[in-house]
Amino acid sequence: MASTVITDKRPGYGRLLRTPGALSFLLPGFAARQPFAMLTIGIVLLVQHTTGSFGSAGAVAAVTGVSMALFAPQSGKLADRFGQRAVLIPGVLVHTASVSLLVALALGGAPLWALFLAAVPSGASVPQVGPMVRARWAAKLDGTPLMPTAAAFESVTDEFTFVVGPVLATALCTGIHPAAGLIAEAALTLVGGLFFAAQRATQPAYGLTAATGHGSGEPHRSALSIPGVRVLVVAFLGIGSVFGGMQVSLTAFTEEIGNPGANGLLYGIFAAGNMLAGIAMGAIAWKTGPRRRLILGYAGLTVAASLLWTAHSMLLLGALGLVVGLCIAPALITGYTIVETLIPASARTEAFTWLTGAVALGQAAAVTVAGRLADAHGASTGFLVPMAGTALALTTLLALRSRLRPREASRVAARGIGHRVPVAVD
Numbered sequence: 001m002a003s004t005v006i007t008d009k010r011p012g013y014g015r016l017l018r019t020p021g022a023l024s025f026l027l028p029g030f031a032a033r034q035p036f037a038m039l040t041i042g043i044v045l046l047v048q049h050t051t052g053s054f055g056s057a058g059a060v061a062a063v064t065g066v067s068m069a070l071f072a073p074q075s076g077k078l079a080d081r082f083g084q085r086a087v088l089i090p091g092v093l094v095h096t097a098s099v100s101l102l103v104a105l106a107l108g109g110a111p112l113w114a115l116f117l118a119a120v121p122s123g124a125s126v127p128q129v130g131p132m133v134r135a136r137w138a139a140k141l142d143g144t145p146l147m148p149t150a151a152a153f154e155s156v157t158d159e160f161t162f163v164v165g166p167v168l169a170t171a172l173c174t175g176i177h178p179a180a181g182l183i184a185e186a187a188l189t190l191v192g193g194l195f196f197a198a199q200r201a202t203q204p205a206y207g208l209t210a211a212t213g214h215g216s217g218e219p220h221r222s223a224l225s226i227p228g229v230r231v232l233v234v235a236f237l238g239i240g241s242v243f244g245g246m247q248v249s250l251t252a253f254t255e256e257i258g259n260p261g262a263n264g265l266l267y268g269i270f271a272a273g274n275m276l277a278g279i280a281m282g283a284i285a286w287k288t289g290p291r292r293r294l295i296l297g298y299a300g301l302t303v304a305a306s307l308l309w310t311a312h313s314m315l316l317l318g319a320l321g322l323v324v325g326l327c328i329a330p331a332l333i334t335g336y337t338i339v340e341t342l343i344p345a346s347a348r349t350e351a352f353t354w355l356t357g358a359v360a361l362g363q364a365a366a367v368t369v370a371g372r373l374a375d376a377h378g379a380s381t382g383f384l385v386p387m388a389g390t391a392l393a394l395t396t397l398l399a400l401r402s403r404l405r406p407r408e409a410s411r412v413a414a415r416g417i418g419h420r421v422p423v424a425v426d
Contacts, residue, residue: 015146015149019140028199029129031188031192034188037169039185041181042181043061043119043182044057044058044248045178045181047060050109055372058368064123069357069358071125084132088127095127096190100186155281156278168264228342236356239332240361244364245308247363250321252370252379269325272325277327277329278333302394304327307320308321309384309387324386338404362389
């Protein structure tokens with residue numbers, strides 16, 4: 001699919017949304033990704049209710065996250081080769097059935113190993129709608145100044161779901177039934193996923209061109225074979241540790257103070273900070289290169305995450321959560337912007353799913369460790385997980401930052417005919 005020609009006017013959300021065909025996949029894409037924000041917290045709340053253990057709840061949620069992280073890139077490869085619709089429809093059906101089985105087993109008092117078995121297909125079949133939407137943007141905007149704006153817009157959309165999703169899941173679990181959050185997640189996945197799959201006109205090119213690189217002059221290669229992508233995977237593992245550590249630790253904290261209903265509110269404040277920062281990121285015409293923005297943004301995230309364990313009141317924890325959220329968006333958005341400059345067109349969806357899978361894997365590990373720490377030593381110790389995860393990822397970024405330089409072909413495309421936008425690569 002040919003990229004949309006963009007003039008040299010300043011990029012912005014208004015121009016982005018006027019991209020031909022954009023609304024046809026944005027609206028169903030938003031509906032289809034909403035359940036993703038409900039899955040982990042829904043599992044934690046249900047399994048903690050049935051077992052009485054945050055550690056067990058975190059472990060089941062972690063199995064789901066690991067399974068998603070392992071299978072998501074394979075889903076991306078298949079989507080690049082056979083098309084998004086061919087992958088999405090069976091995935092949605094399997095996911096709905098698997099989550100329904102997990103709910104039935106948990107409510108039936110099944111042993112923990114049975115919950116683990118049901119969690120594997122539940123995670124493996126999570127629809128990769130976010131990467132699919134990003135791949136549609138990339139197909140339309142490749143080599144144009146609107147790509148960073150699209151990355152910011154997608155982050156805002158993701159974070160809006162993380163404002164609504166945890167609050168909705170928590171309200172359903174605490175106000176109606178402990179299983180209500182997961183039941184709603186399965187139903188929304190089925191309806192939203194099928195609706196998104198029906199939008200065939202904006203689906204990126206696939207088949208022979210996507211699988212072999214024919215027509216682009218680029219041989220097909222796995223996205224993970226590119227060193228810069230591997231560095232970004234580590235960075236996104238750290239971001240996942242923040243999401244997972246916050247989910248379990250906030251749940252444990254609100255249980256500890258006798259106000260479990262405040263969990264959704266606190267997590268919503270955290271996600272709202274991320275969303276607000278994402279809006280600002282897309283509205284700014286950056287002169288600083290994306291690699292430098294990523295390192296500076298990640299340093300801020302590490303400092304903010306390192307303070308979470310010191311909070312012992314709802315007010316202070318809400319304020320620190322807001323700051324952490326404000327720091328996540330710059331790192332997340334810039335990472336997606338950079339990966340687009342590192343990969344060939346034939347591996348777009350796969351590359352985006354590697355990053356999404358890395359967030360899920362980091363989240364899974366954080367949920368497990370934070371759950372164990374909260375059970376053994378109290379809720380505040382769970383917040384040490386985001387601190388450790390971001391610190392390790394920042395160290396990797398600093399040591400391997402040279403691998404994040406864009407491909408020469410991407411630099412040329414960004415300076416292509418019709419653009420008079422200087423490209424900062426550092």
